[in-house]
Amino acid sequence: MAYRRLTHETSRLLKKKLPAAFTVRVRSAQKLDPQYQALCSLEGSGKQRYFLIRISKRLSDEQARDALIHEYAHAVSWGHLHDQQEDHPWHDDVWGVNYARVYRVANEDEEDSFHEK
Ligand SMILES: [Zn+2]
Numbered sequence: 001m002a003y004r005r006l007t008h009e010t011s012r013l014l015k016k017k018l019p020a021a022f023t024v025r026v027r028s029a030q031k032l033d034p035q036y037q038a039l040c041s042l043e044g045s046g047k048q049r050y051f052l053i054r055i056s057k058r059l060s061d062e063q064a065r066d067a068l069i070h071e072y073a074h075a076v077s078w079g080h081l082h083d084q085q086e087d088h089p090w091h092d093d094v095w096g097v098n099y100a101r102v103y104r105v106a107n108e109d110e111e112d113s114f115h116e117k
Helices: 005-017 061-077 080-084 093-106 108-115
Strands: 023-029 038-043 050-056
Touching: 005 023, 005 061, 005 093, 023 061, 038 061, 050 061, 061 093, 093 108
Parallel strands: 023 050
Antiparallel strands: 038 050
């Protein structure tokens, strides 16, 4: 299940710097419903639970990386509200704050060099 290098590098960086409560697995998806660029879900049960991020193969490398950043924010935001309420909004405030954190970490190198004195 090889996936793109750019996405792979970002995924490694995020897992290292912003670990989620669950193992996060990123896959390149051949047969994703065309209306979605990427999807995420919590799979397995008990201690075997893992967060699965599927990114459509139709996306460009840049789009795939953006999709990963969006979905990874879901991975770090996932909590009891998602588990207990079927209709809990996906893009709530917690997700928004985490999206900003994930975005910063993913683009850290560029920001560092930009602010270097
Ligand atoms: Zn989302």
